[in-house]
Amino acid sequence: MTSDDIAGFFATRDAIDREQYLELDFSFECVGDPREAAAHLCAEQSTAQWKRVGVDEDVRPQFAAKVLEFDARPLPHGFSIPLAHSPQTAGPGAGPGAVHACRATIAHPHGNFGARLPNLLSAICGEGVFFSPGIPLIRLEDVRFPASYLAQFDGPQFGIAGLRAQLQVFNRPIFFGVIKPNIGLPPESFAALGYESWVGGLDIAKDDEMLADMPWCPLAERAALLGAARRRAEAVTGVPKLYLANITDEVDQLVALHDVAVEQGANAVLVNTMPVGLSGVRMLRRHATVPIIAHFPMIAAWSRVPGYGIHSRVMTRLQRLAGCDAIIMPGFGPRMFTPEHEVLENVRACVEPMGTIAPSLPVPGGSDSAATLEAVYRKLGTVDFGFVAGRGIFGHPEGPAAGARNIRDAWSAIGTDVGSAPIH
Amino acid sequence: MTSDDIAGFFATRDAIDREQYLELDFSFECVGDPREAAAHLCAEQSTAQWKRVGVDEDVRPQFAAKVLEFDARPLPHGFSIPLAHSPQTAGPGAGPGAVHACRATIAHPHGNFGARLPNLLSAICGEGVFFSPGIPLIRLEDVRFPASYLAQFDGPQFGIAGLRAQLQVFNRPIFFGVIKPNIGLPPESFAALGYESWVGGLDIAKDDEMLADMPWCPLAERAALLGAARRRAEAVTGVPKLYLANITDEVDQLVALHDVAVEQGANAVLVNTMPVGLSGVRMLRRHATVPIIAHFPMIAAWSRVPGYGIHSRVMTRLQRLAGCDAIIMPGFGPRMFTPEHEVLENVRACVEPMGTIAPSLPVPGGSDSAATLEAVYRKLGTVDFGFVAGRGIFGHPEGPAAGARNIRDAWSAIGTDVGSAPIH
Numbered sequence: 136m137t138s139d140d141i142a143g144f145f146a147t148r149d150a151i152d153r154e155q156y157l158e159l160d161f162s163f164e165c166v167g168d169p170r171e172a173a174a175h176l177c178a179e180q181s182t183a184q185w186k187r188v189g190v191d192e193d194v195r196p197q198f199a200a201k202v203l204e205f206d207a208r209p210l211p212h213g214f215s216i217p218l219a220h221s222p223q224t225a226g227p228g229a230g231p232g233a234v235h236a237c238r239a240t241i242a243h244p245h246g247n248f249g250a251r252l253p254n255l256l257s258a259i260c261g262e263g264v265f266f267s268p269g270i271p272l273i274r275l276e277d278v279r280f281p282a283s284y285l286a287q288f289d290g291p292q293f294g295i296a297g298l299r300a301q302l303q304v305f306n307r308p309i310f311f312g313v314i315k316p317n318i319g320l321p322p323e324s325f326a327a328l329g330y331e332s333w334v335g336g337l338d339i340a341k342d343d344e345m346l347a348d349m350p351w352c353p354l355a356e357r358a359a360l361l362g363a364a365r366r367r368a369e370a371v372t373g374v375p376k377l378y379l380a381n382i383t384d385e386v387d388q389l390v391a392l393h394d395v396a397v398e399q400g401a402n403a404v405l406v407n408t409m410p411v412g413l414s415g416v417r418m419l420r421r422h423a424t425v426p427i428i429a430h431f432p433m434i435a436a437w438s439r440v441p442g443y444g445i446h447s448r449v450m451t452r453l454q455r456l457a458g459c460d461a462i463i464m465p466g467f468g469p470r471m472f473t474p475e476h477e478v479l480e481n482v483r484a485c486v487e488p489m490g491t492i493a494p495s496l497p498v499p500g501g502s503d504s505a506a507t508l509e510a511v512y513r514k515l516g517t518v519d520f521g522f523v524a525g526r527g528i529f530g531h532p533e534g535p536a537a538g539a540r541n542i543r544d545a546w547s548a549i550g551t552d553v554g555s556a557p558i559h
Numbered sequence: 560m561t562s563d564d565i566a567g568f569f570a571t572r573d574a575i576d577r578e579q580y581l582e583l584d585f586s587f588e589c590v591g592d593p594r595e596a597a598a599h600l601c602a603e604q605s606t607a608q609w610k611r612v613g614v615d616e617d618v619r620p621q622f623a624a625k626v627l628e629f630d631a632r633p634l635p636h637g638f639s640i641p642l643a644h645s646p647q648t649a650g651p652g653a654g655p656g657a658v659h660a661c662r663a664t665i666a667h668p669h670g671n672f673g674a675r676l677p678n679l680l681s682a683i684c685g686e687g688v689f690f691s692p693g694i695p696l697i698r699l700e701d702v703r704f705p706a707s708y709l710a711q712f713d714g715p716q717f718g719i720a721g722l723r724a725q726l727q728v729f730n731r732p733i734f735f736g737v738i739k740p741n742i743g744l745p746p747e748s749f750a751a752l753g754y755e756s757w758v759g760g761l762d763i764a765k766d767d768e769m770l771a772d773m774p775w776c777p778l779a780e781r782a783a784l785l786g787a788a789r790r791r792a793e794a795v796t797g798v799p800k801l802y803l804a805n806i807t808d809e810v811d812q813l814v815a816l817h818d819v820a821v822e823q824g825a826n827a828v829l830v831n832t833m834p835v836g837l838s839g840v841r842m843l844r845r846h847a848t849v850p851i852i853a854h855f856p857m858i859a860a861w862s863r864v865p866g867y868g869i870h871s872r873v874m875t876r877l878q879r880l881a882g883c884d885a886i887i888m889p890g891f892g893p894r895m896f897t898p899e900h901e902v903l904e905n906v907r908a909c910v911e912p913m914g915t916i917a918p919s920l921p922v923p924g925g926s927d928s929a930a931t932l933e934a935v936y937r938k939l940g941t942v943d944f945g946f947v948a949g950r951g952i953f954g955h956p957e958g959p960a961a962g963a964r965n966i967r968d969a970w971s972a973i974g975t976d977v978g979s980a981p982i983h
Contacts, residue, residue: 181769184739184950187752188958194743216640219865219898247742248771253807256834257768261856265863266889266925271896315608318671319618328611344681345605347672383677386810387842407685410677412836418811432685436861436868439689441643444860444868465690472695474643501690526608534612 136171136178143185143193144174146201146242154281156242158203159259162442163273164214169207169235172269177201177241180263198247204240209233215442218271245280250287252413252457260445275445278452285456285490288417293426293460294493295486295519301402301426302338302375307518307550308508309461310338310542311379311498312535313525317343322352326360328535332528333368333376335539340365341379343525344407344430348384348392355395362400379428381405386415390422397425406459409433409450413457420458428498429459439472447477451484455495461521466499467511475514482515496521503527505541509549560595560602567609567617568598570625570666578705580666582627583683586866587697588638593631593659596693601625601665604687622671628664633657639866642695669704674711676837676881684869699869702876709880709914712841717850717884718917719910719943725826725850726762726799731942731974732932734762734966735803735887735922736959737949741767746776750784752959756952757792757800759963764789765803767949768831768854772808772816779819786824803852805829810839814846821849827884833857833874837881844882852922853883863896871901875908879919885945890923891935899938906939920945927951929965933973 165172177200178185185199186192213234248254260275267273291297299305312332314325329340340361348354361378369376380401382392389411393404408416408429420427437444447464454462464481465471471478478499485497497520503511504527511522524542531538589596601624602609609623610616637658672678684699691697715721723729736756738749753764764785772778785802793800804825806816813835817828832840832853844851861868871888878886888905889895895902902923909921921944927935928951935946948966955962 182740182742184741184954185743186740187744187748188954188956194740198743216864218863218896246773246775248769249773251771251809253809253831253834253836254769254771257807257831257856260860261831261834262768262854262859262925265859266894266896268894271863316606316610316618317608318606319609319622320611324611344686345672345678347675347678349670349673351670383681385675385677385841386836386838387845407677407681410680410685410836410838412677412810412834412839414810414834415836415839417809421811430686432681433861435686435689436684437857439642439695440640440864440867443864470690470692472642472690501686530608530612532612 136174141171141174143195144177144199144201146203148203151201151242154283155244155246156281157245157259157284158279159241159243160276161239161241161273162276163237163239163270164210164234164442165237165269166232166234167269169237170205172267173202173205173237173239176239176264176267176270179267180243180258180261181247198244200241200243202239203242205237207235207237210236214272216272216440245284250284252417252453256413272443274443275449277446278449280490282490285492288456288492289420289458290456290489290492291458291460291495292420292423295496296493298426298460298496302377304338307546308512309496309521310336310539311521311523312337312340312528312539313343313523314340315343315525315529317525318345320352322357322360325352325357326364328529329361329378330364330368331535332539333365334371335536336543337376337528337539339377339379339403342381342405344381344383344405344432346381354380354382354392355399358396358399358401365400365402377403379403379405383407383411386411386418389415389419393419393423401425403428405430407432408454408457408459413453416454416459417457426460427458428461428463429454430463431465435465448480448484451481452489455485455489455492459495461496461498463498463500463521463523466501466503467514468502468507471501479514482520486519498523505545508542508545512549560598565595565598567619568601568623568625570627572627575625575666578707579668579670580705581669581683581708582703583665583667584700585663585665585697586700587661587663587694588634588658588866589661589693590656590658591693593661594629596691597626597629597661597663600663600688600691600694603691604667604682604685605671622668624665624667626663627666629661631659631661634660638696640696640864669708674708676841676877680837696867698867699873701870702873704914706914709916712880712916713844713882714880714913714916715882715884715919716844716847719920720917722850722884722920726801728762731970732936733920733945734760734963735945735947736761736764736952736963737767737947738764739767739949739953741949742769744776746781746784749776749781750788752953753785753802754788754792755959756963757789758795759960760967761800761952761963763801763803763827765852766805766829768805768807768829768856770805778804778806778816779823782820782823782825789824789826801827803827803829807831807835810835810842813839813843817843817847825849827852829854831856832878832881832883837877840878840881840883850884851882852885852887853878854887855889859889872904872908875905876913879909879913879916883919885920885922887922887924887945887947890925890927891938892926892931895925903938906944910943922947929969932966932969936973
């Protein structure tokens with residue numbers, strides 16, 4: 136690129152109509168001139184070739200992504216992550232082969248692709264981002280949407296307020312339990328465990344994200360038995376409960392499985408968002424009559440290594456945009472390998488202002504139990520979260536009712552601190 | 560886990576019914592006892608809690624994933640990739656806190672979830688894989704399916720043989736061109752470029768993966784003009800051509816957009832597989848009357864860093880399973896940051912035996928042009944590939960016809976070596 140070419144991919148915020156652009160925060164490491172690398176990054180994700188041969192035109196003013204903020208500093212010893220296939224570099228310093236660590240905020244025109252999740256994903260984490268000349272290592276750190284873009288999405292139908300109203304649970308966390316053994320039990324045994332956990336004090340008994348509509352535990356039968364067990368538990372306890380049925384399946388089955396599950400007695404549905412595809416979830420959202428709860432398979436594959444991939448909060452924002460009422464995400468436990476700041480960033484991404492899009496209930500989880508509840512609550516500093524346990528409830532030596540009761544007792548011991556909320 | 564618990568997650572191939580299992584190859588780095596880490600990896604991806612409290616049962620014989628092959632060696636200096644949040648380790652050696660680099664082949668019972676792509680993804684690259692105790696770094700290296708599992712999928716409808724028959728092109732690569740400027744042109748200008756490239760010798764003129772159904776270039780109008788241009792080019796050259804229309808959009812639009820595109824004159828459709836979701840592609844496959852060509856956005860986000868994530872060939876296999884007739888993938892160019900062996904592994908994943916599933920045409924690409932054709936061909940050692948150029952054709956100083964002709968000429972110079980195939 137010439138220096139004029141490079142300058143064509145830089146802009147200031149006051150020079151653009153910000154409603155027409157997403158803002159993308161990237162960190163990257165590049166070899167060669169960092170400003171040229173940033174310009175290529177814009178070109179590759181938008182107008183890689185911005186004019187026809189022999190035609191005096193330039194599509195960049197309307198269609199090019201543009202760098203709004205940029206900084207670069209030389210790395211003393213090449214790339215921070217060893218890449219078997221990284222380009223040769225000339226070692227430390229600022230010479231032509233030097234490696235720089237950069238931060239860039241890029242304005243990407245959403246008029247290039249519209250309010251479509253697959254096309255949005257292709258733009259913000261597609262070929263243009265991960266295959267830009269001189270940038271072998273890059274991480275999409277965050278995304279911000281203008282109000283006019285957000286207004287084209289429905290977002291959560293129920294959200295935190297809707298879930299609370301449905302459960303009649305206010306001023307405390309919402310307690311989930313993953314029925315275990317998660318795989319291999321027939322519906323009768325599965326329903327018996329769900330019943331005990333509700334009576335013990337759970338708000339939501341849920342299928343594991345791995346439990347599908349299988350002959351050894353068909354969804355229709357499971358939902359019927361769990362639905363009946365739920366109603367009995369509601370009668371015994373006097374409070375509403377949710378049975379959260381996993382309907383993760385091929386996208387052309389989602390609507391039918393939602394209908395079967397709800398008709399039989401489920402009153403919330405679980406989807407593995409990334410395996411199904413965010414677009415499938417958005418489709419389900421348009422049809423759903425019950426809350427949609429998202430589970431997190433696959434996201435770690437692109438979010439764990441610092442300096443590369445896609446920050447998990449981007450996926451949290453997109454799940455909220457797609458219409459997930461609650462978002463189960465890796466929490467604080469050591470098995471989850473997630474830094475505390477990242478958990479908190481994802482929790483905030485569920486609840487912070489997002490145009491017309493309602494907040495989603497954040498559910499940071501993983502190997503939690505009564506013993507971890509207080510620490511989780513202290514770290515979050517709010518009661519607006521879901522708390523999910525599995526083996527902590529269903530592996531309890533005195534059974535699931537005792538396991539669930541333990542969690543409620545643990546909350547009671549904390550609860551006085553939050554203004555003596557009524558513990559249902 | 561006790562040593563008995565650990566042993567319950569190990570098996571030999573002769574002790575299992577191999578038709579009931581996928582085989583998964585993992586590499587991972589773990590802290591603590593490597594055999595216990597491998598057992599946890601099996602438990603987390605299948606039966607995390609394998610019995611109810613107070614019930615004498617064990618669901619593992621039918622439902623547990625099991626280690627078939629395993630080896631571990633101590634790493635001298637902790638994890639090979641720096642993780643900001645990796646567990647504390649005790650340094651070199653084989654003590655309780657030592658880090659080991661491991662390879663494991665795991666048999667995963669597909670009867671846990673069935674022949675459903677979202678559930679398959681949840682099983683092989685979900686929470687169980689990336690959140691297993693003591694294993695912060697893991698990579699799914701490969702997956703193998705038994706014949707009875709593959710038989711439940713349709714796979715490619717046309718595949719290599721069907722594409723060749725449609726184009727009447729045999730004994731040479733199939734030549735694709737990405738019409739550029741990829742974004743910002745109205746349909747008329749876009750169609751004029753496509754026409755020139757076909758007349759110059761391209762087999763397939765295609766939309767960029769970023770080009771959607773937008774008001775400034777609506778799919779219906781684009782397909783109509785490109786379809787007409789294609790038919791004129793076919794009349795002029797006397798050979799069949801393909802217009803490959805990008806129908807990447809929300810999943811509930813895919814079938815309708817396929818129909819619009821085909822009705823108007825497209826005779827192949829492009830989908831960004833991962834952004835749309837593999838399941839959406841499988842749904843489209845059941846409906847499609849023209850070849851489905853896959854593009855690769857997002858895959859690099861989880862496949863580039865050695866030692867972590869998911870090897871790209873896993874995604875190639877799944878795209879083939881979902882029914883993609885051709886698979887565009889990162890090729891050999893330096894912009895693609897893909898080691899040569901990985902490109903070749905992906906090419907092989909398209910064509911090697913896979914039960915009843917037909918081969919997909921591999922299309923390794925990225926910054927290719929007439930100048931790189933011979934090198935690509937020599938590396939692949941076969942004519943069964945697609946060769947895709949963009950700026951190499953549409954940025955050619957004498958225009959797209961000259962750019963396309965250049966590629967055909969480059970092939971003619973090579974072509975005598977492969978048995979004097981007729982060059983159309």
